[in-house]
Amino acid sequence: MIEELLYLALLIITAKLLGEITSRLKQPSLLGYVLAGVLLGPSVLAVYNMTENLKFFMEIGIILLFFLVGFEEIDLPGLFSVMRRKLFLAVVFSFVAPLLIAYSFFTWLGFQHYQALAVSTVVNISSLGVVAKALLDLGRLRHPMxxxxxxxxxxxxxxxxxxxxxxxxxxxxxxxxPWELAWIPVKIAVFFVAVSLLGVKVFPALLRMVRRHLKVREITFGLLFGLLLLIVYLAELSGLHGAFGALLVGMALAPLSKEVHYEIAARMHGIAHGVFIPVFFAGIGLLFDLSFIHLPALTAAGFILLVSLVRFCCASASAKALKLTAPLAFGAGMMAKGAVDLALMTSLYHLKIVPKELLSLYIFSVLSIIVAFPAILKISFRKLPPLETEDAREAVMPVYARIALSRIKAREVMRTDVAYVSSTLTVGEFLRSHLDVTRRIYFAVDPYGKLLGVVSLKKISKLPRDLWETTLLTNVIKEDFVKVYPDEDLYSVTEKIVLADTPAVPVVDPVSEKILGTISRYEIVRLLVRKPS
Structure with missing residues (x-):
């Protein structure tokens, strides 16, 4: 047990360090996590092998991963609004055509009917997180295409x-x-409805009660995490895979109020991306070996083509047939692979549906696509025809703002021409020298530059004029203001602005508390809607 803790610590530290390196190289952090497992696993250093304790950590990791996918990436109202348009038809063809080709391939390899369908479906899932990051790095996420x-x-x-x-x-x-098989989709639908009712009716009331009567530190998060595990357990009892139970829980809780949504996401991200999700993907790396080199050449080549070129060709053809603007760029986007499909393929391996050789080949293929995907997307955008801004409105979904903004840091977009004044000024001096009708918010600082609060124009308006020259600004500032730090992501900044109902928030140094800049609602909206060049 003591040695296991040592190896687990080494796995977590290596995964986080390699995740940091790949992030700095403009690659998803999951690439670094998987490479950490490959490095420490039997294929390279042979320091660590799969154990029962690690499998338990991986189970928690996949539960949290799928919960966050359902909670943050799947926007049902936005999806239904797009489904009325030709874009949905292009996606359906992009999914069905390679699915049928993959099904034929896997049945040829000897997979049973439902096994072939399961593997074919997983192979044809694209990664929203990977494509969002690539588009953002290329400066194309806000482009209509x-x-x-x-x-x-x-x-x-x-x-x-x-x-x-x-x-x-x-x-x-x-x-x-056949009756039991037909019951499976019904069971999934019933489970989702039940969890949705729990999320809409029960959870908000439970959360209000907890906040009102219970004071134990982080009790809200503890209860939420416990409820998530309980519902996953019930899903397993009902015959559903625990990961899909977590996915449905995330989807059911996604419509909660902005305040609750932000609180849940903030708490879950810490434990999920801090420990369990890195361990999960590092565990996938531990499963990787070079056994796939012994596969028949035709099998290996066909599998790689299914994961990459077949999907690109089918998606491009569907986009061209439906007269979408840029078929090649559309096809390249559909090639994105990442966390979700990698997790599902690992689950198929644990269920003894996929052999070790194909799992290793899939890991190799996915990592290769992740590395090459930004360059492929960049080439496909090179000769992109000009689009009108209105063309993009068909494609905009609310979840887009969440993913786009979460990858931008506050320091990258803050304005440094801050309207701040010394708290030692009198109200009269402030009104004569600093008041500007074009500004809606002023920040007061002490003689050392530390932010003290926001000047309240409402308090000044209630102050008698004969007291303006003797009243210091320290008496008319709001000290309960919202502030953000330079390394906070812009989505959390947006949530704070909305919840505080303020036009702008100050960005402060985390150590000195000196004001560095401001971020306003207008600048965030301008970031999300950009006219194509």
């Missing part, structure tokens, strides 16, 4: 996850009767 690709991948990820959940359950219960 970037929005179109983003929305298409969001639809594909959602459709793929729902179909995969059904197909995997059918593959596990392949010997069941």
């Amino acid at each position: 970037g929005l179109e690709i983003f929305s298409a991948v969001a639809i594909l990820e959602f459709v793929g996850l729902i179909i995969a959940s059904i197909m995997i359950q059918m593959a596990v219960h392949a010997d069941a009767s």
Whole structure:
């Protein structure tokens, strides 16, 4: 047990360090996490092997991963609004055509009917997180075609996850009767409705009661995490895979109020991305070996083509047939691979549906696509025709703002021409020398530059004029103001602005508390809507 703690610590530290390195290289951090497992696993250093304790950590990791996917990436109202348009038809063809080709390939390899359907579905799922990061790094996320690709991948990820959940359950219960197999999608729908009612009716009331009567530190997060594990347990008892139970819980809780949504996301991100999700992907790296080099050349080549070129060709052809603006860029976007499909393929391996050789080949293929994807997308955008801003509005979904803003730091967009004044001024001096009708908010600082609060024009308006020359600004400032730090992501900044109902927030140094700049609502909106060049 003591040695296991040492190896687990080494795995976490290596995963986080390599995740940092890959992030600095403009690659997803999950690439670094998987490489950490490959490095420490039997393929390279042979320091650590898969153990039962690690499998338990990985189970928690996949539960949190799928919960956050459902909670943050799947926007059902936005998906339904897009489904009325030709973009949805292009996505359907982009999914169905390679699915049929993959099904034929896997049945040729000897997979049973439902096993072939399950593996084919997983292979054809795209990664919304990877495509969002690549578009953002290329400066194309706010371009109309970037929005179109983003929305298409969001639809594909959602459709793929729902179909995969059904197909995997059918593959596990392949010997069941036709009636029992037909009951699986019904069971998933019933489970989702039940969890949705829990999320809409029960959880908000429970949260209010906890806040009002219970004072134990982090009790809200503890209860939420416990409820998540309980619902996943009930999902497993009902015959559903625990990961899909977590996905449905996330989808059910997603419509909660902005305040509750922000609180849940902030708490979950700390434990999920801090420990369990890195361990999960590092564990996938531990499973990797070079056994796939012994596969028949035709099998290996066909598998790699299914994961990459087949999907690109089918998506491009569908976009061209439906007269979308940039078929090649659309096809390239559909190639994005990442966390969700990698997690599902690992689950298929643990369920003994996929052999070790194919899992290792899939890990190799996905990591290769992740590395090459930004360059492929960049090339596809090179000869992109000009689009009108209105063309992008069909593709915009609310989840886009969340993912786009979460990848921008406050220091990258803050304005440094801050309207701040010394708290030692009198109200009269402030009104004569600093008041500007074009500014709506002023910040008061002490003689050392430390931010003290926001000048309240409302308090000044209530102050008698004969007291203006004797009253210091320290008496008319609001000290309960919202502030953010330079390394906070812009999505959390947006949540704070909305919840505080303020036009702007100050960005302060985390050590000295000196004001560095401001971020306003206007600047955030301008970031999200950019006319194409």
